[in-house]
Amino acid sequence: MRGAVLYAPGDIRVEHRPDPAIIEPTDAIIRLSATCICGSDLWPYRGVEKHDGPAPMGHEYVGVVEEVGGQVATIKPGQFVVGSFFASDNTCEICRSGYQSSCVHRVPMGAIGTQAQLARVPLADGTLVATPEPPRADLVPSLLAASDVLGTGWFGAVAAAVGPGKTVAVVGDGAVGLCAVLAAKRLGAERIIAMSRHAPRQELAREFGATDIVTERGDEGVTAIKDMTGGLGAHSVIEAVGTQESMTQAIRSTRPGGHVGYVGVAHGVELPGDELFFSHVHLHGGPAPVRQYLPELIGLIWNRDIDPGRVFDLTLPLDQSAEGYKAMDERRAIKVLLSP
Amino acid sequence: MRGAVLYAPGDIRVEHRPDPAIIEPTDAIIRLSATCICGSDLWPYRGVEKHDGPAPMGHEYVGVVEEVGGQVATIKPGQFVVGSFFASDNTCEICRSGYQSSCVHRVPMGAIGTQAQLARVPLADGTLVATPEPPRADLVPSLLAASDVLGTGWFGAVAAAVGPGKTVAVVGDGAVGLCAVLAAKRLGAERIIAMSRHAPRQELAREFGATDIVTERGDEGVTAIKDMTGGLGAHSVIEAVGTQESMTQAIRSTRPGGHVGYVGVAHGVELPGDELFFSHVHLHGGPAPVRQYLPELIGLIWNRDIDPGRVFDLTLPLDQSAEGYKAMDERRAIKVLLSP
Numbered sequence: 155m156r157g158a159v160l161y162a163p164g165d166i167r168v169e170h171r172p173d174p175a176i177i178e179p180t181d182a183i184i185r186l187s188a189t190c191i192c193g194s195d196l197w198p199y200r201g202v203e204k205h206d207g208p209a210p211m212g213h214e215y216v217g218v219v220e221e222v223g224g225q226v227a228t229i230k231p232g233q234f235v236v237g238s239f240f241a242s243d244n245t246c247e248i249c250r251s252g253y254q255s256s257c258v259h260r261v262p263m264g265a266i267g268t269q270a271q272l273a274r275v276p277l278a279d280g281t282l283v284a285t286p287e288p289p290r291a292d293l294v295p296s297l298l299a300a301s302d303v304l305g306t307g308w309f310g311a312v313a314a315a316v317g318p319g320k321t322v323a324v325v326g327d328g329a330v331g332l333c334a335v336l337a338a339k340r341l342g343a344e345r346i347i348a349m350s351r352h353a354p355r356q357e358l359a360r361e362f363g364a365t366d367i368v369t370e371r372g373d374e375g376v377t378a379i380k381d382m383t384g385g386l387g388a389h390s391v392i393e394a395v396g397t398q399e400s401m402t403q404a405i406r407s408t409r410p411g412g413h414v415g416y417v418g419v420a421h422g423v424e425l426p427g428d429e430l431f432f433s434h435v436h437l438h439g440g441p442a443p444v445r446q447y448l449p450e451l452i453g454l455i456w457n458r459d460i461d462p463g464r465v466f467d468l469t470l471p472l473d474q475s476a477e478g479y480k481a482m483d484e485r486r487a488i489k490v491l492l493s494p
Numbered sequence: 495m496r497g498a499v500l501y502a503p504g505d506i507r508v509e510h511r512p513d514p515a516i517i518e519p520t521d522a523i524i525r526l527s528a529t530c531i532c533g534s535d536l537w538p539y540r541g542v543e544k545h546d547g548p549a550p551m552g553h554e555y556v557g558v559v560e561e562v563g564g565q566v567a568t569i570k571p572g573q574f575v576v577g578s579f580f581a582s583d584n585t586c587e588i589c590r591s592g593y594q595s596s597c598v599h600r601v602p603m604g605a606i607g608t609q610a611q612l613a614r615v616p617l618a619d620g621t622l623v624a625t626p627e628p629p630r631a632d633l634v635p636s637l638l639a640a641s642d643v644l645g646t647g648w649f650g651a652v653a654a655a656v657g658p659g660k661t662v663a664v665v666g667d668g669a670v671g672l673c674a675v676l677a678a679k680r681l682g683a684e685r686i687i688a689m690s691r692h693a694p695r696q697e698l699a700r701e702f703g704a705t706d707i708v709t710e711r712g713d714e715g716v717t718a719i720k721d722m723t724g725g726l727g728a729h730s731v732i733e734a735v736g737t738q739e740s741m742t743q744a745i746r747s748t749r750p751g752g753h754v755g756y757v758g759v760a761h762g763v764e765l766p767g768d769e770l771f772f773s774h775v776h777l778h779g780g781p782a783p784v785r786q787y788l789p790e791l792i793g794l795i796w797n798r799d800i801d802p803g804r805v806f807d808l809t810l811p812l813d814q815s816a817e818g819y820k821a822m823d824e825r826r827a828i829k830v831l832l833s834p
Binding site: 247248251252253255256258384385386396398401409410411416419420421422423424425426427428430431432433434435436437438439440441 | 587588591592593595596598724725726736738741749750751756759760761762763764765766767768770771772773774775776777778779780781
């Protein structure tokens with residue numbers, strides 16, 4: 155099969171990789187219908203995160219089941235399935251509490267690499283959720299978004315305790331931030347402030363439900379949020395970047411007793427304990443337990459209540475993955491869908 | 495009047511200070527029935543926290559109202575009252591959301607100094623809660639505990655989402671940690687693990703409701719908690735110290751999706767963002783909104799359902815404050831009550 159491999163920062167190649175095979179009796183093999191490039195793929199691509207290349211890339215996926223292991227009971231060949239970036243058994247105590255991305259048996263899909271034509275999915279019964287029937291082609295991008303960015307934005311909104319009557323600010327206008335806006339809208343937020351300085355992203359944020367746009371960043375961004383909230387700060391702030399500046403901005407934009415939901419993968423972030431202590435915020439986040447939300451999100455997409463696939467503003471053949479990474483790195487594209 | 499003043503690290507003197515007077519029409523003057531020394535008073539006493547001495551000390555208090563300003567409507571002279579370490583209006587949006595210690599008009603009582611015979615209490619109607627009638631003498635220590643350590647331990651337990659069926663660990667065996675054990679018991683925790691290596695504190699922890707004692711600290715303490723919880727960690731961990739080691743221990747002792755409630759005033763703490771991200775814990779804490787809990791806690795004390803005053807294991811006249819600080823600094827006393 156063909157698959158994307160990172161050799162070194164900036165050096166993505168699509169090349170022949172061995173076809174995956176069933177290793178554990180709980181595995182499934184899927185043929186990818188679509189895959190994509192994640193904001194978090196840019197960390198190693200930019201060399202910010204060390205990778206021992208050559209390494210297969212990608213952890214978002216939808217596709218059709220080709221084969222299952224002997225212990226797979228509910229997932230069947232021929233089903234169209236969506237999974238998350240961590241395979242999980244969905245039966246352990248941590249999974250049952252809703253934290254499948256910390257499953258005691260979790261397997262990171264990024265190590266398997268789903269920017270490819272085929273992929274092995276461990277713990278198939280726990281990991282994969284089948285659609286009611288094979289989807290129409292125009293639903294595929296939204297189902298693919300559910301695999302990570304939508305589920306991650308959703309978790310950010312839940313972690314930030316978004317709800318009716320609340321003012322929500324979203325730090326970060328990447329695909330996750332935009333999906334967090336969509337989630338905040340669905341969860342009933344009264345006011346949704348998207349922090350963005352890029353016109354096409356502002357526009358999509360508004361279409362997803364943002365009521366206000368703030369273009370300032372850092373301390374000026376904090377001041378803008380305070381000015382809009384009677385000096386108090388937002389009730390809920392979703393952090394979808396993962397840098398020191400964005401985390402600081404999120405915490406300082408939140409009122410005492412408010413909630414910060416952070417889903418940007420933290421890189422080089424240090425939180426000063428005294429500032430956090432006196433900020434009085436609730437802080438929760440981490441790798442989103444997307445599996446928890448998949449049945450609900452697939453239902454919303456299936457019924458065309460939401461259209462998160464709109465975050466894909468560039469579609470390329472898998473073989474042009476290098477161009478896809480470049481477009482996202484240079485912020486020419488919000489998110490790139492790859493057709494295997 | 496007489497009052498305790500910190501001149502320099504280790505140098506506490508009780509001396510003549512001017513009697514307080516009504517400054518704002520919302521003030522009350524109270525005559526202290528009892529006051530005490532807080533673990534947080536030890537930070538400046540030890541020189542860990544800078545203080546521009548000479549500075550009045552103390553922020554815990556119960557007493558009888560002597561005089562009220564012209565705009566005080568509900569608090570009356572002659573009432574026995576309990577207040578918290580932040581004066582608060584109890585009417586602003588932040589107070590109404592339950593975060594009175596971040597009231598937009600808050601005044602730190604520590605700057606006024608309640609280790610004294612008299613004290614001015616700003617925002618009296620919002621800050622003070624009167625008992626049904628003057629209390630019997632044996633209730634005074636517990637009412638004084640409600641002023642800070644009990645309310646703080648209670649907030650720690652609430653912030654750690656303590657509840658029925660949960661396993662709770664408490665890091666710190668000072669008065670706040672012990673009160674957190676008591677709070678966890680009242681809030682229905684199934685298992686309460688007190689982390690302590692001091693026999694008299696272990697004993698009080700057990701009397702307050704601890705089911706288990708762990709004497710190990712740091713990584714060994716984390717391992718002990720994991721071993722007791724099927725490798726997962728506790729559902730709820732209350733941090734009641736405020737150091738890097740205790741915060742790290744608390745976070746690592748908590749299972750993914752679990753809650754850390756931190757009430758130890760953070761000193762020199764830096765939380766690494768990536769560890770926090772992948773820990774998947776909820777983090778909440780800060781200066782406890784004791785005012786929120788005072789009516790309930792006073793009720794429990796009044797009905798003799800709880801006896802938090804037992805954390806006071808040394809009572810001294812106010813004039814011997816220096817000896818009180820020394821006893822707490824050397825961990826000879828858990829908490830020192832001062833009789834003005």
